[in-house]
Amino acid sequence: MRWTLPSDRVPEAWFNVVPHLPGPLRPPLHPATREPIGPDDLAPLFPMALIGQEMTADPWVDIPGEVLDVLKLWRPTPLVRAERLEQALRTPARIYYKDESVSPAGSHKPNTAVPQAFYNRSEGVKRLTTETGAGQWGSALGFATSLFDMECKVYMVRASFEQKPYRRVMMEVWGADVEPSPVDDPTHPGSLGSAISDAVRDAAGREDSHYSLGSVLNHVLLHQTVIGLEAKEQLRDAGEERPDLVIGCCGGGSNLGGLALPFVGDPDVAMLAVEPSSCPTLTAGRLDYDFGDTAGMTPLLSMYTLGHEFIPPPIHAGGLRYHGDAPIISNLVEHGRMQAVAYPQGKVFDAAVQFARTQGTIPAPETAHAIRAVIDEALAAKERSEEKVILFGYSGHGLLDLGAYDDYLHGRLADS
Amino acid sequence: MRWTLPSDRVPEAWFNVVPHLPGPLRPPLHPATREPIGPDDLAPLFPMALIGQEMTADPWVDIPGEVLDVLKLWRPTPLVRAERLEQALRTPARIYYKDESVSPAGSHKPNTAVPQAFYNRSEGVKRLTTETGAGQWGSALGFATSLFDMECKVYMVRASFEQKPYRRVMMEVWGADVEPSPVDDPTHPGSLGSAISDAVRDAAGREDSHYSLGSVLNHVLLHQTVIGLEAKEQLRDAGEERPDLVIGCCGGGSNLGGLALPFVGDPDVAMLAVEPSSCPTLTAGRLDYDFGDTAGMTPLLSMYTLGHEFIPPPIHAGGLRYHGDAPIISNLVEHGRMQAVAYPQGKVFDAAVQFARTQGTIPAPETAHAIRAVIDEALAAKERSEEKVILFGYSGHGLLDLGAYDDYLHGRLADS
DSSP states (O other), X not given: OEEOOXXXXXXSEEEOOGGGOSSOOOOOBOTTTOSBOOHHHHTTTSOXXXXXXHHOOOSXXXXXXXXXXXXXXXXXXXXXXXXXXXXXXXXXXXXXXXXGGGSTTSBSTHHHHHHHHHHHHHTTOOEEEEEESSSHHHHHHHHHHHXXXXXXXXXXXXXXXXXXXXXXXXXXXXXXXXXXXXXXXXXOOOOHHHHHHHHHHHHHTOTTEXXXXXXXXXXXXXXXXXXXHHHHHHHHHTTOSOOSEEEEEOSSSHHHHHHHGGGTTOTTOEEEEEEETTSOHHHHOEEEEEESSTTSOSOEEEEEESOTTOOOOOOSOGGGOOSBOOHHHHXXXXXXXXXXXXXXXXXXXXHHHHHHHHHOOOBOHXXXXXXXXXXXXXXXXXXXXXXXXXXXXXXXBOTTOHHHHHHHHTTOOOOO | OEEOOOGGGSOSEEEOOGGGOSSOOOOOBOTTTOSBOOHHHHTTTSOHHHHHHHHOOOSEEEOOHHHHHHXXXXXXXXXXXXXXXXXXXXXXXXXXXXXXXXXXXXXXXXXXXXXXXXHHHHTTOOEEEEEESSSHHHHHHHHHHHHTTOEEEEEEEHHHHHHOHHHHHHHHHTTOEEEEEXXXXXXXXXXXXXHHXXXXXXXXXXXXXXEOOOSSSHHHHHHHTHHHHHHHHHHHHTTOSOOSEEEEEOSSSHHHHHHHGGGTTOTTOEEEEEEETTSOHHHHOEEEEEESSTTSOSOEEEEEEXXXXXXXXXXXXXXXXXXXXXXXXXXXXXXXXXXXXXXXXXXXXXXXXXXXXXXXXXXXXXXXXXXXXXXXXXXXXXXXXXXXXXXXXXXXXXXXXXXXXXXXXXXXXXXX
């Protein structure tokens, strides 16, 4: 069963979790002075509207009409009950997922790419720069800028640029200019850190350009709350009072936050972050101030981190290969409001293939982390004969990750 | 704007156009005797339920509950108004499309793969064989058989098998066994004809196996009518009495037929088939009895054909590279109830990119043929200041065809 909503029921305001957090959110610090930063420190890179959203304590933030018009191209997204998976597991749990893979870019990322493009253009910015690893975020921003007649420059980790041309082509279809990073060393395979440095340097050096980030920051998680707000309404349509457990994969935290944050105020809703064993920020990192990038150019953020120089192994879930977590997610974990679990990628792909053979659709490797945890929770509920309601985030499809499935099916997957 | 329908409004019966055709449908002939074939001639390859549907004159055919349960994984599909494209064209036309790309396999093909798998399994068949070119049909059948616990053997044209591994991987994720064709000559690049021969020979030689075809036949078009039936209802929800023009790309004819056939009885609805200039069956073929396959093993069908030995150039719209057309589509064109137009692929990709940069989503090369014609019709309506209502079939997404876009964007596309 699927629960859809008409176009006119896209939420008209974003939910700001900050006033509802279990503890105060520590402010970002200036990388040189280690003092809390102010709006002016961010102005060279971001428009004032987004800086305001980054720092606001307002409980709701209105979504502009022009942003809504674009979100309605694919929103509201469906809420699906995974009945065939339930039957295969013989679990009494009821499993629902919010399907963000239906966006033009194939993931939840456009939910923030669109307002970021809009606010920049409203303040006269004609060009955005960003970095991308495997390409999910770069393609979302390429899509969004194409609709607002803006230029988009994407610095793509060179190894991905060369090995995964399809995401690069996708960005080019939308008109983005994609360049391998690092730009100054054509023999270097690159890293997310080098690409961030290239993108920030570009934006800081041009009057007409700003920089755009696809996760971690407060305003990014704010924009993603349309996911959870719609899911709440759709769960009611499905006859459920609330989910007992919300599960999402967690890289920077925007997918998980988008789904889970609107449920923070309900103490009966448990929350679980799922991460790769090879990049176990929440399960094995330390809570500390750290840089957002490898090069140490960004403000210091209070977060669970493996250290900004940590380079995760090249697992297929590129979107989960980040050394830290959003300060908001870190806050929830610090105070026990959210739990975390880590899985090796072999077990993750077992779950992905089981999902594809029961529900039909092929999930992104990132999304498959959530599915692994969902299956384990559903089997635990079966042990306890518990009619648990599980809601998880289907953050993206795996149609541009089929090479990873090829490795898995033919015994070439490193079980890291 | 998008019009969705709840899961319980998937049509419960298929629409049979045969009683409504403008002229009698000529029967298929036995390849040896050239006499009309009977059910027994088809029994080695197809289950009796499908043979019955192939020959029925009943106006409606009930959809079994187990089929509906699977279709509801992604149906009803959305009807979308392409407002941003209308604005870019400054046309008074209202453009709607039925989005079949949301199925797990990414096209309309599962609409028939699912009932074909179901009826075979109901009659005790445990294994299906088929051919596939670029892989759309093979992946749809792989998906369908996985849900009914059947084996699936796909003979894939060797050139595609080697050059386009992603569709092969997709089939394998669902558990299908994919083998390059021709099986007896590993140096041969293969063709759809050789693959059909391999698949038919396999099915005919095994007790547990049947053969499955993804287009052309009456029962395939019958299964696809859920598209048009839903679209009719959604257009009413959108406040439209009827479309003035229905447009679909046409290879074998199942996508176009699925959308258009439920409108055949309304003389105010015009219909347009769009095909590639390089495989111009309806615009330059002759109406004749011809074989469905290159090897001449199938019954003879009455259709527009370029001759069963015609080998189209390797354009990217693999699904439109077929030498003939469904007898039902041919009947409509023969009697003037449907028109046809052909485009070269350069103009088709111009339209595809314009669509992606206005509506966001990246269409399959096949689908882009329909979009090319839609844009031209919308511009013609602008010349005449005509508020025309155009409905077209968005038959599939282009996410596994990004190599074609790469060729187009970088000047490597043959404009054939």
